[in-house]
Amino acid sequence: MAKKKKTRVAIQGITASFHEVAAFTYFGESVETVECLTFHQLCESLKNGESDYAVMAIENSIAGSILPNYFLLQSYHFSIIGELYLPIHMHLMALPGVKIENLKCIESHPMAIRQCTEFLHALKGVEIRESDDTALSAKRVKELKLKDTAAIANEFAAKKFGLQILEKRIETHKKNFTRFLILTKRSSDNATSNKASMYFEVANEVGSLADALMTFKNNSINLTKIQSIPIIGKPSEYSIHVDVEWKKRKNYDDALKQVLRQVKNLNVLGEYKKAKIEYK
Template sequence: MAKKKKLKIAIQGIATSFHEVAALTYFNEPIETVECLSFHQLCESLKNGASDYAVMAIENSIAGSILPNYFLLQDYHFNIIGELYLPIHMNLLVLPGTKITDIKTIESHPMAIRQCSEFLHSLNGVEIRESDDTALSAKRVKELKLKNTAAIANEFAAKKYGLTILEKRIETHKKNFTRFLVLAKRSNGKIESNKASLCFEVANEVGSLADALMTFKTNSINLTKIQSIPIIGRPSEYSIHIDVEWKRRKNYDTAMQEIIRQVKNLNVLGEYKKAKIEYR
């Protein structure tokens, strides 16, 4: 019997990064991760066929939305086929034997740094340095033997690179999670959906956005997120990104028939199944 080919999943970062944990959790089967050090590289990997799917972080409960990724969703026209809420626990990793008083520099991904701002503000005389990835920061500490540098990353990175967890769970709020989107080049019509991500534009007139959003309310559609993105080259004009949920598909279909007459450039980024938020 032929061996089943592993799915190739593009992730931002390297092995043991939160993106890899998210990918392994979502697909729940042996996969091959395609490491990308930027979200642009991640999108290019999916576009060029180097990966079958991509897992992209879109927001964090402490640090907020990752705005550049909304522009990427618009530019690449990928289809959102799923989502995942991953609990995020940040740890301060160092070479064995390093003490807190030895640390001169702490480095990690910008979003990780923002999630740990309260802890980092409590330190004096420590330089905070941004990097491409949490796991990559841990790898640098190990390979370069950086005795005065700490990395902010997860426990899997600590184990892989033989680092000591000097401080556990340094995230500002303990109920911390990141929402990841699962992207494909085309829609999978087999997915049973109860959530959708949309984007559109409205006229720059009083009440135009309110009227559009009211359409969802009157059709019993729950609006779970709204994010405005500037339209490049058109000052004071925005693309509106929303996430909506429904209990009856018919309500969603009716709302979409109405909304298409109220807005401009309506784009359905994906219809998929709502994920659960489970704190650990």
């Protein structure tokens, strides 16, 4: 009997990264993760069929939106089929025996660094270096035996690469989470969907955006996210990304019909079930 092929999920980063944790949390640990060092590589992996799904971080409760990923969503036209809010705990880790006073450098992914600015600003004489991935920073410290360098990553990376945690939970705010989108090339109808992500353009006229947003309000649609993205080659023009939620599907359908007449180039990126935020 042929062995059943594992579902392949593209992640940004390597094993033990937050993206891998998000993939296992959403799909279960039976999936095969496909490591991609950049979000562009992640999208190419999904586009070229090297993965069946992709997990993409889109915003963090401390560091904010990951703007380049909105451009990628527009460029690749993938379908969002789900979301996940993952609690994020950042730890400072180094080789066994190394102390904080021995450190000359701390490295991690720029989003992780932004989430720990208060802790890092209190350190004196330590270089802060950006890398492609939190777990990759931990791996680098281990493999190169860097006795003067620490990484910021999660506890799984510390265990995976045999590092000691010098300081736990160094994120600036303890209720810290990252929102991940679940992407695929195939759009699918979800009977339980109560949330959607979309983007559109509005005329550069007084009240044009307000009119579109008021349509959602008038149809009892909750607007949970709004993000403007510059349109390349069109100064002073923007595409507007919004996330909306509804209790009655008819209200959403009615709102969408009306908004279509008010805006230009409306694209629904996906309709899916709203995820819960559970702090740990």
